[in-house]
Amino acid sequence: MTAVAAAPSRRPERRRRHRGDAAAYGFIAPNLGLLALFVVVPLVGTLVLSLQRTNGFGGGVFVGLENYARLFADPLFWRASANTALSTVLVTGLSLGLGLLTALLLNAALPARAVLRSILILPMAVSSVASALIGKLVFDENAGVLNALLQAVGLPAVSWQSGGAPAFASVVLVTLWLRLGFNMLIYLAALQGVGRDLIEAATLDGAGARQRIRYVVVPMLGPATFFLLVIDVVYSFQVFDVVFVLTGGGPQNATDVLVTYAYQNGFVTRDQGYAAAIGVVLLVVAVVFAVVQWNTSRTRDLTE
Known part of the structure; x- marks a missing residue:
């Protein structure tokens, strides 16, 4: 019952x-x-498009993995891959380090910190193309602000567009400027969650400012760092407008990244099947990185 x-x-x-x-x-x-x-x-x-030979008009011809086989024999693809990897490492590392540093400074009792916060997050308020155009005004080798300042103090002008290394440096610097404000904002929010009692306990134990940051603050910011690491790497893989506006991928492909190289193949030479294959490879690399980083973070958290 x-x-x-x-x-x-x-x-x-x-x-x-x-x-x-x-x-x-x-x-x-x-x-x-x-x-x-x-x-x-x-x-x-x-x-599906990456498995075809097509110019985007009419039906394509199925070629299987031919486009992917072309990638391994294409030196421009490998150069664009190297540029993408190098810019990702530089921008991600510098934006994380400088973002944390500026967040620590702006989290303290700094004069006019509200104004400084607004200045740093200003690129987030406008489109990335507009920000890249501002970078163009600064780094233009003929009429740029930076070269004018260098010549004013008696230093030679830098070939920001015609020199390979300076052009690459200008792309990295502008991209870093675009990412710094976002990283600072996330770190600043994460710092609000660090308990004051932990800081006070470390101070009473004799820890100095550097020791408190290294052994108390930085470990507490682990989740924010993991989030920013994944977001910054994925963003760096997708950078297009900064390169397109500043250098167009030149000189002689010195600043070409995978996205701009895919654009040139897809919309300039109209080899859209090959461009789609580049896009698929870029997607796979980004997904693999995110999965590996996620599993690494989970393993570390479990061991701790």
């Missing part, structure tokens, strides 16, 4: 749970639909 009586009483609970699940799926259905329309469908289309 008890089991028979208990069975009907569970039915209303199950109905309520099913109605709750249905409501939840109903709320997320529009987002899932937009995700499928603007992310999944283009990804599948790019993968």
Whole structure:
């Protein structure tokens, strides 16, 4: 009798749970639909396109993995890959370090810190193309502000567009300027969660300012650092507008990255199958990095 009586009483609970699940799926259905329309469908289309030889007009010719085989024999692809890797390492490392430093400074009782915060996050308020145009005004080798200042103090002008190394440096510096404010903002928010009692306890134990930052503050910022590391690396893989506006990939492909190289193949030479293959490779590298970093972070957290 008890089991028979208990069975009907569970039915209303199950109905309520099913109605709750249905409501939840109903709320997320529009987002899932937009995700499928603007992310999944283009990804599948790019993968299919990478298996074809096509200029974008008319039907393509299925060539299988031929486009991917071309990548391994293409020196420009490897140069663009090297440029992408180097700029990613430089921009990510510098933006994380400088973002943490500026967050620590602006988290202290610094005069006019509100104004300084606004200046640092200013690139986030305008489009990246506009920010790249500002960088163009600064680094233009003929009429740029920086070369004018160098010549004013008796130093020679720098070939920011015609020299390979200076051109690459200008791309890295402008990209770093674009990322610094975002990293600072995330670190600044994370610093609000560091307990004052931990800082005071470390101070009472005789820890100096550097020791408190190294052994107390930095470990507490681990989740924020992991988030910024993944976001900055993925962003660096996708940099296009800064390179396109500042150097156009030149001189002689010295500043070409994978995204600009894919653009040139897809919309300049109209080899869209090959450009799609470059995009797929870039996606795979980004996903592999994110997965490895995620598993590494989880393993470290479990061991701790």
